[in-house]
Amino acid sequence: MSSQNIEITLPDGSVRSYPSGVTGMQIALDISEGLARNVLAAKVNDEVWDADLPILSDSRVALLTWKDQEGKSTFWHSSAHLLAEALESLYPGIQLGIGPAINSGFYYDVDFGDLELSADELPKIEARMVELAREKNTYQRTDVSKQDAIAYFKEKKDKYKLELIEDLDDGTISFYKQGQFTDLCRGPHIPHTGFIKAVKLLNVAGAYWRGNENNQQLTRIYGVSFPKQKELLEHLALLEEARKRDHRKLGKELELFAFSEKVGMGLPLWLPKGTRLRERLEEFLRKAQVKAGYEPVITPHIGGKNLYVTSGHYEKYGKDSFQPISTPHEGEEFLLKPMNCPHHCEIYKVRPRSYKELPLRLAEFGTVYRYEQHGELHGLTRVRGFTVDDAHIFCRPDQVKEEFLKVIDLTLFVLKALNFEKFVAQLSFRDPEDHEKYIGEDAVWERAEREIAEAAAEKKLETVTEYGEAAFYGPKLDFLVKDALGRTWQLGTIQVDYNLPERFELEYIGSDNQKHRPVMIHRAPFGSMERFIAVLIEHCGGNFPLWLSPEQFAILPISEKYHAYAETLYKAFVEKGFTGSVDHRDEKIGRKIRDAEVNKIPFMLIVGEKEEQAQLVSVRKHGTGDLGQMKWAEFIEMMQKEIEVELKYN
RNA sequence: GCCGACGUAGCUCAGAGGUAGAGCGCUUCCUUGGUAAGGAAGAGGUCACGGGUUCAAAUCCCGUCGUUGGCUCCA
Numbered sequence: 001m002s003s004q005n006i007e008i009t010l011p012d013g014s015v016r017s018y019p020s021g022v023t024g025m026q027i028a029l030d031i032s033e034g035l036a037r038n039v040l041a042a043k044v045n046d047e048v049w050d051a052d053l054p055i056l057s058d059s060r061v062a063l064l065t066w067k068d069q070e071g072k073s074t075f076w077h078s079s080a081h082l083l084a085e086a087l088e089s090l091y092p093g094i095q096l097g098i099g100p101a102i103n104s105g106f107y108y109d110v111d112f113g114d115l116e117l118s119a120d121e122l123p124k125i126e127a128r129m130v131e132l133a134r135e136k137n138t139y140q141r142t143d144v145s146k147q148d149a150i151a152y153f154k155e156k157k158d159k160y161k162l163e164l165i166e167d168l169d170d171g172t173i174s175f176y177k178q179g180q181f182t183d184l185c186r187g188p189h190i191p192h193t194g195f196i197k198a199v200k201l202l203n204v205a206g207a208y209w210r211g212n213e214n215n216q217q218l219t220r221i222y223g224v225s226f227p228k229q230k231e232l233l234e235h236l237a238l239l240e241e242a243r244k245r246d247h248r249k250l251g252k253e254l255e256l257f258a259f260s261e262k263v264g265m266g267l268p269l270w271l272p273k274g275t276r277l278r279e280r281l282e283e284f285l286r287k288a289q290v291k292a293g294y295e296p297v298i299t300p301h302i303g304g305k306n307l308y309v310t311s312g313h314y315e316k317y318g319k320d321s322f323q324p325i326s327t328p329h330e331g332e333e334f335l336l337k338p339m340n341c342p343h344h345c346e347i348y349k350v351r352p353r354s355y356k357e358l359p360l361r362l363a364e365f366g367t368v369y370r371y372e373q374h375g376e377l378h379g380l381t382r383v384r385g386f387t388v389d390d391a392h393i394f395c396r397p398d399q400v401k402e403e404f405l406k407v408i409d410l411t412l413f414v415l416k417a418l419n420f421e422k423f424v425a426q427l428s429f430r431d432p433e434d435h436e437k438y439i440g441e442d443a444v445w446e447r448a449e450r451e452i453a454e455a456a457a458e459k460k461l462e463t464v465t466e467y468g469e470a471a472f473y474g475p476k477l478d479f480l481v482k483d484a485l486g487r488t489w490q491l492g493t494i495q496v497d498y499n500l501p502e503r504f505e506l507e508y509i510g511s512d513n514q515k516h517r518p519v520m521i522h523r524a525p526f527g528s529m530e531r532f533i534a535v536l537i538e539h540c541g542g543n544f545p546l547w548l549s550p551e552q553f554a555i556l557p558i559s560e561k562y563h564a565y566a567e568t569l570y571k572a573f574v575e576k577g578f579t580g581s582v583d584h585r586d587e588k589i590g591r592k593i594r595d596a597e598v599n600k601i602p603f604m605l606i607v608g609e610k611e612e613q614a615q616l617v618s619v620r621k622h623g624t625g626d627l628g629q630m631k632w633a634e635f636i637e638m639m640q641k642e643i644e645v646e647l648k649y650n
Numbered sequence: 651g652c653c654g655a656c657g658u659a660g661c662u663c664a665g666a667g668g669u670a671g672a673g674c675g676c677u678u679c680c681u682u683g684g685u686a687a688g689g690a691a692g693a694g695g696u697c698a699c700g701g702g703u704u705c706a707a708a709u710c711c712c713g714u715c716g717u718u719g720g721c722u723c724c725a
Contacts, residue, residue: 102723109722119655164725173725184725205720206653213652213721220720252661261698261716373651375721559682586681587688594686608684618685626685 007058021054025191028063038065040190041074048074050141050188066227076101078139078178078190079129079199079225083108085181086128087221091115096183097160097209097218105224109207111160117219122201125221129199136194137179141187146170149184160209160218198232199225202239242485247537248379254542254600256533256550257380266377266384268530273550276579278529280548282365284647285389285414285525292410294363294391299343301367305333310503311342321371340366341497341522344392345504348518353508358518359395359403365529366390380534387529393521394506397444400496400519401451404477407523408459411479411492414525417647418536419545420491422482425461427453428469438472440498448496448519449475473499483539491532492525543623546602547643553580554601555617556592558608565612569605569632576636597622603639605632 004020008027018027024042028035028051042049043062048070055061064071080099087094087110097109110117144152146165152175153161161184165173176185178193190196201223209215226232243249251257256274263269270278286296305324308314313321317338324333337343344362353360367387376382393403408425415423429449430438438445452475456463470476474496481491497520500506510516526532536544546552553573557566566582573580580601583592589606596604606618610629617635619627630638 098722098725100723100725107723161725168725186725203719204654207721208652209722210724211722217653217721219654222720259717265716374716375651375653378718556685558684561682588681588683589685590683591687592685597686604685606685610684620685 006055008055009060011062020056023054024049024051024061024063027061035063039063040065040071040195041188043070048188050139051191073101074188075190075195075227076106076225078193079196079223080106080108081139081176081178081181081183081185081189082129082132082193082196083125083221083223084183085132085179086125088181090125090128095158095160105202105222107220107222109209109218109220111216111218117204119204122204126199126201132179133193133196135179136192138192139176139178139189142175142177144173144175146173149173149175152182153184195227196225197227198229199223200232200236238485242538245485245538245541247534250537250542251380256537264384265374266372266382268380268383268385276550277544277548278533281526281529281533282389284417288410288413289363289391292406294361297344297347297362297364299340299347299364299366301337302334303337303343305335307342307346308335311339311500312503313339313342322369336369337366338368338370340364340368340388340390341392341500341520345500345506348394348506349504355396355508355510355516358508359393359399361391361393363391380530383530386531389524389526389529391523393523394518395521396508396516397447397519400448400521401455403521404452404455404494405458407494407521408455408461411494411525412459414492415479415481420481420483420539424480425456425463426469426478426480427456427463427465428476428478429465429467430470430475431468438470440474444498445475452477452496471495473497481535483535485538489535491527491535493523493527495522497522542600545646546639547646549602551580551599551601552578552639553603553605554596555580555582555605555607556589556596557582558589558606560586562607562609562612566607569607569617572632573636578639593620605635
């Protein structure tokens with residue numbers, strides 16, 4: 001025991017002095033008992049430690065609780081151990097793979113041998129976990145030699161753990177034990193199992209040992225846990241809400257899109273209502289792009305194979321793409337286009353370009369086809385044919401930053417107009433360790449990365465920087481958007497590209513009368529129409545803003561007698577550019593209202609004798625209820641005003 | 651692609667060796683009804699597809715297609 005004092009710097013900047021060997025928990029106790037009760041782990045100099053590990057030298061220390069993401073991760077990792085303990089007690093003889101924390105919960109991979117675990121058994125396992133948690137067993141860390149570690153798992157006959165130990169260096173191996181269960185683990189863990197008050201095992205799935213399909217398949221049990229029962233209930237409610245908002249379900253119910261086995265998997269069919277929605281989005285962006293100086297272009301759905309040999313896509317993706325189609329007699333080969341950029345490069349090249357006409361911004365809602373593996377397909381978010389709200393900006397190197405700023409503006413405009421208020425911009429830069437993976441000169445990259453960062457900073461974007469996430473051809477700025485349920489989606493992207501201008505030998509004549517190479521910026525504020533609409537559907541739960549709604553109004557006559565009046569109204573609304581319908585069915589008004597509500601139609605107009613006589617409409621708003629009567633012209637104004645407000649950024 | 655689950659009427663689903671069921675929707679009739687489901691009748695199915703086992707298959711077995719949960723977020 002050293003009598004020496006060390007200095008502990010807390011996150012608020014305050015510095016406290018403690019004897020060397022003080023633990024995170026002791027510091028917490030010193031600050032307040034309440035804090036101590038909630039401490040899950042300690043972050044010491046950016047490394048997460050067990051709260052009871054002695055701190056030996058001057059350090060920055062943050063005490064992690066449930067409020068911290070790292071606290072949650074530690075909590076879930078410890079929960080995974082608890083799951084393993086429960087499984088071992090219920091199914092002796094099983095072998096364990098790995099059991100990490102994940103974004104939202106944890107899993108454990110288990111080899112049950114000949115045993116088949118069905119989802120029906122999960123509640124039993126949960127109950128066992130809760131039972132074990134109540135024992136408040138501490139998670140005890142022991143450092144072990146490689147030899148001892150091997151001996152332990154040989155005895156236990158756990159081949160997976162033995163394989164893991166093989167790859168570890170002697171002297172770096174540790175075990176954690178809670179209750180009767182010991183696991184190979186680097187840690188850290190929460191102080192004791194008693195923190196885990198609520199557990200839910202969510203599903204069972206197959207997963208390969210080490211993610212390699214040639215390896216043994218293990219049973220993966222996913223779960224989530226919380227320090228309070230209430231938080232579990234809230235989490236489950238959120239999952240339930242996510243199920244309700246699933247774009248595949250709503251897409252079917254609201255008749256937005258469909259799939260057909262005959263057309264082919266991953267090839268969406270846009271139904272009339274979905275098309276209306278999508279075209280409104282496209283129109284919205286088209287208008288914004290015209291203002292921002294883009295020029296629309298249109299290119300074919302296929303391109304000569306040579307085009308993609310030049311672009312490099314053939315070499316890189318050729319094998320994993322739809323195979324070339326060929327002409328019947330000459331055998332010329334064409335590829336379904338997987339990207340729009342090569343076509344746009346050819347547009348750039350139709351004639352020599354002067355520096356004076358740069359930046360040249362070519363925009364196209366270009367449909368592309370990419371082969372995705374069977375198992376990768378998912379609703380509209382992973383498909384084989386989709387439309388990119390693509391544009392390529394050809395500019396001089398000195399214009400990159402300026403263009404980036406403009407593209408950021410456009411992207412923010414789009415996100416705001418669609419009520420995506422929360423997002424972070426991810427700066428995807430080169431892996432600093434390995435510049436070999438990337439093409440282009442260091443100086444050019446450094447400049448581009450600096451300028452992207454500056455542009456993001458100037459726009460006051462909240463950013464995260466990810467090294468190694470750049471494309472091989474240039475750095476990116478990706479928009480990670482949070483939806484109404486707090487889930488993150490990568491939508492828009494802006495990418496700098498030095499590769500294609502090189503490969504296509506793009507040039508412009510500079511003011512020095514010399515040839516120069518332009519820089520290309522790829523950008524797509526939506527990303528793809530399919531994916532964006534999927535996210536939009538889930539974000540708003542199918543309750544689209546009025547301007548996007550495929551059916552903006554439904555006129556509901558009280559009875560047949562008022563059909564003529566309903567028709568007059570219908571014509572007037574359509575005249576003003578709104579879409580909707582008249583419910584001619586021989587049903588009572590309650591029924592018509594119910595069906596319109598179920599179909600999430602923003603405005604219902606009930607018309608009967610009173611309305612017809614005074615040229616009124618009774619307005620009912622979806623999800624809100626009766627708004628009372630008004631002149632039908634006033635109603636049109638009301639809709640127009642609502643759309644104006646929705647598009648206030650326009 | 652690999653593993654598991656699933657595929658029955660337009661939709662949501664029940665049925666588990668013995669000739670196909672419900673609710674909603676659809677059609678027709680009655681009803682002309684004022685803010686979330688009026689009543690009656692009717693039509694609608696090669697039980698995904700192809701083989702096999704069986705006296706008999708939607709049901710059991712094999713294959714194909716499709717849908718779906720997963721397939722390192724590294725002890």
